[in-house]
Amino acid sequence: MTKLHELSLEEARAGLLKKDFKVLELAESVLSRIEEVEPKIRACLEVFGEETRKAAAAMDEAGPDPSKKLWGVPVSVKDVFLVKGAPTTAGSRILENYVPGYEATVVEKLREEGALIVAKTNLDEFAMGSSTEFSAYATTKNPRNLERVPGGSSGGAAAGVTAGEFPGAFGTDTGGSIRQPAALCGCVGLKPTYGRVSRYGIIAYGSSLDQAGPLARKVKDTGILLASVAGPDPRDSTSSSVKTDDYADLAEPDPGKLTFAIPKEFWEGTFDPNVKKVLDRALDLLKENGVALKPVSMPRIGYSVATYYVLAASEASTNLARYDGVRYGHRAKKYDDLLSLYVNSRTEGFGKEVKRRILLGTFALSSGYYDAYFKKAAKVRRLIREDFEKALEGADLILAPVSSIPAWPFGAFTDDPLTQYQLDVMTLPLNLAGGPGLSLPAGLGDDGLPVGVQLFGKPFGEKKLLEAGLLLEKIFPALPAAVV
Amino acid sequence: MPAIDEKTALAIAKLARLDLREGLAPGTEEAELKKLVEEFGKIVGYMDILGEVDTEGVEPLYSPMVEPRPPREDAPFTAAAKDADARGAKGAPGKPESSGDPDASFDPDDPDSSAKEDRARWILDDAPMTFGRYFTVPKVV
Known part of the structure; x- marks a missing residue:
């Protein structure tokens, strides 16, 4: 018999509304699954057991509310979303004792839709990393293979969803931090268009790139989660007032009427042989099912790693200037004056990858280098966006791999930042362009590790993206549940 | 280079x-x-x-925002009004505070507003070092 924690988000919600089981029963199942697998995978930095039980019991008392999109559904949020009264660390020592007094709009909306915030998940410090190894607090393991990284920076969200700890999760994607861990763990991850979801109350990394989005085991579930949080927010001036669609009401498209652009810059690189085999098979399956695949070129994609790291690091160096040991966060014990208070607090509080990016950004923004790095990168960014616009002119969506290698062993790249940055080449371009992207499993490699593909759409075309995702989910081999 | x-x-x-x-x-x-x-x-x-990359004549792209939103009115808010506004009328801009004193927003001594007190308290509670209602730093001048 299926255990309640194994249900998809859609199934769980339907069962709750029909009173097949109680909110508290679902919550207990999820909490006991968390208790069972956390010692092995460490996806969570905090679990809200008592709060969840209390809220669940109260909901059972009140009875089902079908007007709420997530009534009684347990959901986790990455530890960059502010949750009132709960420690919010961003995976950094510098925020070890930070307890916010207000909530992120995403969290507020999730609660309004009846979700239970069950846990806060692990991440690379300030969402800077691709393996979750740069968390100051815990090493999250890939539930498909405990010797491997879960990807990052939303590694805890992807690992937890894949292991059945919760049916849905929210992460953030600045350069692939939702899509890449989803691919490496074997679940679904959606990066919405920049501005589709409010950034209010989310700890900032790169403000022109950051976007919150859902992870789940099914495409449909990410649609329901997006529908719960999308829309303008008066507290975030970069949130968009473009009309939202009903992302929870999806219809599978006719494959014969679908054209995917296949950019050679994404597909012609060097791939791990296991990954290559799954990707080739995925393309064959699409063709067999009647999807038209149109070869295209996106000539500036090769510059996206340099463009991204200059811009993201510059924005990070500006955003992280606020951590100074005065108003909140870590303050050094030893200092002689105001300057050494700043320097010592920041030097003790930040980890090495964060420092690396602050240095790079400070350099790119400094007098004498600004034009050659920051401004130049911003110009190349416009050209990269043009590549996306052009590729989408004669196609419905763009199809690309997510990662050229499967989940790697711990420590493989922690001392080789440049190689690590270059591995992000498939996910970074989308954030520079600003559009939406959906990452979903294409199958398991012969090594037993999941391989993902991603679809890119036009800005605010999330619905079309999700509907195509439904089709791919049906065509591609389904992944077995992770055995942890 | x-x-x-x-x-x-x-x-x-x-x-x-x-x-x-x-x-x-x-x-x-x-x-x-x-x-x-x-x-x-x-x-x-x-x-x-x-x-x-040839970027001759290319304008820098600093944000991917499609339609820039009009800025909020340049008028002070009270914390409580801002919260109520954000929760109440979704999508509507916040109501500016009429009294116009920005310091009033975070006055924990204002007996009228427990929300204000609550805000001031948690802001100060998160600070590594405070003196009364102030953040403290080493002497600068």
Whole structure:
């Protein structure tokens, strides 16, 4: 018999509304699954057991509310979303004792839709990393293979969803931090268009790139989660007032009427042989099912790693200037004056990858280098966006791999930042362009590790993206549940 | 393009309010610092490939926002009004505070507003060091 924690988000919600089981029963199942697998995978930095039980019991008392999109559904949020009264660390020592007094709009909306915030998940410090190894607090393991990284920076969200700890999760994607861990763990991850979801109350990394989005085991579930949080927010001036669609009401498209652009810059690189085999098979399956695949070129994609790291690091160096040991966060014990208070607090509080990016950004923004790095990168960014616009002119969506290698062993790249940055080449371009992207499993490699593909759409075309995702989910081999 | 030497790296670190020497083991400190500088130089060196792209006449793209939203009215808010507004009328801009005194927003002594008190309390509670209702720093002047 299926255990309640194994249900998809859609199934769980339907069962709750029909009173097949109680909110508290679902919550207990999820909490006991968390208790069972956390010692092995460490996806969570905090679990809200008592709060969840209390809220669940109260909901059972009140009875089902079908007007709420997530009534009684347990959901986790990455530890960059502010949750009132709960420690919010961003995976950094510098925020070890930070307890916010207000909530992120995403969290507020999730609660309004009846979700239970069950846990806060692990991440690379300030969402800077691709393996979750740069968390100051815990090493999250890939539930498909405990010797491997879960990807990052939303590694805890992807690992937890894949292991059945919760049916849905929210992460953030600045350069692939939702899509890449989803691919490496074997679940679904959606990066919405920049501005589709409010950034209010989310700890900032790169403000022109950051976007919150859902992870789940099914495409449909990410649609329901997006529908719960999308829309303008008066507290975030970069949130968009473009009309939202009903992302929870999806219809599978006719494959014969679908054209995917296949950019050679994404597909012609060097791939791990296991990954290559799954990707080739995925393309064959699409063709067999009647999807038209149109070869295209996106000539500036090769510059996206340099463009991204200059811009993201510059924005990070500006955003992280606020951590100074005065108003909140870590303050050094030893200092002689105001300057050494700043320097010592920041030097003790930040980890090495964060420092690396602050240095790079400070350099790119400094007098004498600004034009050659920051401004130049911003110009190349416009050209990269043009590549996306052009590729989408004669196609419905763009199809690309997510990662050229499967989940790697711990420590493989922690001392080789440049190689690590270059591995992000498939996910970074989308954030520079600003559009939406959906990452979903294409199958398991012969090594037993999941391989993902991603679809890119036009800005605010999330619905079309999700509907195509439904089709791919049906065509591609389904992944077995992770055995942890 | 610039080769990053130790002097440049230390100057950048100073601008970023970071100490590159902190945490390096005594004895091997200089060698470790050299390695850090080399690694930084390698990363900056990689970024130089941007120079290959012809960007003549291309305007920088600093944000992917499609339609810039009008800025909020330049008027002070009270914390309580801001909260109520954001919760109440979704999508509507916040109502400006009519009294116009920005300091009034965070006055915990205002007996009328427990929300204000609550806000002031948690802001101060998160500070590593306070004196009364103030953040404290070492003497500057």
